[in-house]
Amino acid sequence: MDENATRHRWPLDLLSPAAMARADVASSVPVPVLMEAAGRAVARAAVARFRPCRTLVLAGPGNNGGDGYVAARLLQQAGWPVAVAVMAPPRPGGPAAEAAARWRGPVLPFAPEEAARAGLVIDALLGAAPMRPLSVEALSMLRAAGGPVLAVDVPSGLDGANGQPLGEVVPAKLTVTFARLKPGHLLLPGRLLCGALVLADIGLPAAALDAALAGEGERSFRNAPGLWRLPQPGAESHKYKRGHVVVAGGAMPGAARLAAAAARRAGAGLVTLAAASETAAAAFRTGEPGAIVAGPPVAPLLEDARRGHWVIGPGLPPDRETRGLLAGALAAGRAVVADAGALGACAGEPDALRGAAIVTPHSGEFARLFGEAGPDRLAAARGAARRIGAVVVLKGPDTVVASPDGRAAINHNAPPSLATAGTGDVLAGIAGGLLAQKMPPFEAACAAVWLQGEAAPPGPGTIAEDVLAGLPGALAAGLGEG
Incomplete structure (x- = not known):
């Protein structure tokens, strides 16, 4: 599913990256379970949009990278030729490290020539709240992609809070995000850098999302019917009543x-x-x-x-x-x-x-x-x-x-x-x-x-x-x- 098909059915609330992190913490669902669901959503989106091809997952050290490891494993199980290139290993003992340990497929050098040989590159390098621009090495990998880029959550280097790039951001053909859209998915230039959008339900409980929304202070929304209701004249209406x-x-x-x-x-x-x-x-x-x-x-x-x-x-x-x-x-x-x-x-x-x-x-x-x-x-x-x-x-x-x-x-x-x-x-x-x-x-x-x-x-x-x-x-x- 994409934005054109579901623009009225997606939730209207937008969550900042910080609020989404609070939702993860407040959730009764363990992070590894959420990560498995997120990686599954990425794999499903790849299967729905692209033909099976040589696929390279670029994995960063955080939970975004963990989602990438899960997607790599599930695509491999579906018969796709998949490899992973690691920008930096995950922190030992964390959920991303657990996901990385379950990857049994090839791990290739983090080198542009490997990306150039791929028919699909999955960008799982950084999350939606980057602290600094992409490194020269990571940027070179994405620039060299031999096929379309599928971004996990946001294209790496894009600020999900305001849609602004931190340095250069390589556009994605497809972006898969989770639970709620972020402002950066809709604000320019983020909207253009994300390409087509898929919003996936990964099982975050409503109570956790409500708690995250309550902590936002200033609420942000996607503008669509449901946020407002148009006036409908009744049988008793006349021109003076309508203003x-x-x-x-x-x-x-x-x-x-x-x-x-x-x-x-x-x-x-x-x-x-x-x-x-x-x-x-x-x-x-x-x-x-x-x-x-x-x-x-x-x-x-x-x-x-x-x-x-x-x-x-x-x-x-x-x-x-x-x-x-x-x-x-x-x-x-x-x-x-x-x-x-x-x-x-x-x-x-x-x-x-x-x-x-x-x-x-x-x-x-x-x-x-x-x-x-x-x-x-x-x-x-x-x-x-x-x-x-x-x-x-x-x-x-x-x-x-x-x-x-x-x-x-x-x-x-x-x-x-x-x-x-x-x-x-x-x-x-x-x-x-x-x-x-x-x-x-x-x-x-x-x-x-x-x-x-x-x-x-x-x-x-x-x-x-x-x-x-x-x-x-x-x-x-x-x-x-x-």
Whole structure:
């Protein structure tokens, strides 16, 4: 099984490498039994994905290496030609040493020419929490691999906590991990370095996993239905119950029109396009007839409490007027999705966003607001959310959604076709439409990000309007899976 086949059935909780180590310690199942199960999962994945071939297991000194010894033994029993090359022997008396002692097959020199002769190389060198980069010798072995690399837990040298490599990491064709995914399996570049993912149940008791999760403090999740539940109108629903979204637009009216259309598609009962100028108002009136057009001026619309949800920023310039509109909406207690021009208007002053429900910066906007995110996007997004008391959507191919309470979700269903103008406006509109239907901000933001990815056609030629067209199908999928 792989990610494409099981993306909705995998557990949503993510465990850091440290938490997974705590789960092992807290488990009532002895480590050698868990190691046997992990090695069996690796062997099964190899048999399922590859034809029998000359296989070389690269074994490190820790439990990761122990998993490799078990996999080597089981593949040999299945009739595969297997050998082991040892980077360093395991610590005497430990479970990895026990697994190594049960290996009766050939042990080859730890030399690149041996890896070059292999049709499959199993990387069992380091675990998911490496303390230092791979040695030159180990890196040479992986570089020389004559066939695909199957990584145990993570490709060696990759930090499972944040998806960042420590030095060079040789990509795997397939990665087999255990019990729960780690953030580094989903965050870039880790996701790409892992190749296809297999998540295997190795018998860790639920109580041990629960204890490890409880010790995490700040919980991390894979973003998918089940983490949130989409609103479903009942028989008694009407447009006023489904909320009123105001999308403020001006200099680039097309962006506001995209956001407004997305809010309508997402289920908002009413959507008003608030025009900052007569030119914008004229452009709005040529758009979809289902959107209400109001203004200019925009500020008086804040006097109507029924217009409780605002999307501010798409198509607005990052100037004093936009900053003033944002401040007025926040002062009036409106639930605000701040994007684009509203973020630019607050550059260097992120506290001006305090009170917003959701902010949606891409990496450049994030840097101008909070400073560079750096290699740990999870930590950066969490820190920003705590600072301004709002849900932060740090956009990208591995979008991170962070709540002020420490929860964070990593999205992994976005196709590269989303990297086109206007899709950010669509995302902001979806979030506004879900907020209007009383979804809490963290859940609304997570659902909006997932829906955008699900709605986007994966092939070439995709434009933002295609994402709008795909939203009904994405909503149906989200309702079916939630």
